[in-house]
Amino acid sequence: MAFVVMNSVRASKEDLPTIVADVQRLGLDLLRTQPGFRSARLMVAEDETEATLIIEWTSREHFLEYRQTEIGRGLVEGAMRLHPQIGFYNVVEALEP
Numbered sequence: 702m703a704f705v706v707m708n709s710v711r712a713s714k715e716d717l718p719t720i721v722a723d724v725q726r727l728g729l730d731l732l733r734t735q736p737g738f739r740s741a742r743l744m745v746a747e748d749e750t751e752a753t754l755i756i757e758w759t760s761r762e763h764f765l766e767y768r769q770t771e772i773g774r775g776l777v778e779g780a781m782r783l784h785p786q787i788g789f790y791n792v793v794e795a796l797e798p
Contacts, residue, residue, distance in 0.1 A: 703739060703792040704761040708785035709753040720783060721745060721752050727779040731772045732756065737763020754780075761791070 712720050724743055732738045737759040744753050758764040767773040 703795065704758045704764050705790040705792060706756045706758070706764060707753060707788045707790065708756075708780055708783075709751060709788075710783050710785045711751045714749045717745065717749055717752060723783060724752065724754060724780070727776050728772075729754075729776070731776070732767075735763075735767045735770070735772065737767070754785075757792075761789075 710720050721743065729741055729743070732741055739757040739759055741754065741756045744755070745751070746753070758767070768777060
């Protein structure tokens with residue numbers, strides 16, 4: 702099954718738009734070129750005090766290989782400046798249309 706990485710940042714309503722823009726400037730579109738990449742979603746909580754980036758990979762191995770690439774190192778280093786809470790998940794069940 703798939704492997705998911707979630708990065709979440711909490712901030713004030715005033716600061717969150719800047720954080721979202723910073724994440725968008727990381728070059729997330731480069732993920733499309735990586736083997737095993739499935740999807741990415743950047744979301745803002747309804748109360749506008751948290752942003753979450755969810756990236757889905759075909760497998761944990763694909764994610765680890767991506768982390769060793771120049772693109773992976775660059776995106777991870779850029780994200781670390783935002784001090785996100787990070788979670789790693791194995792998908793055990795998925796429902797799709």
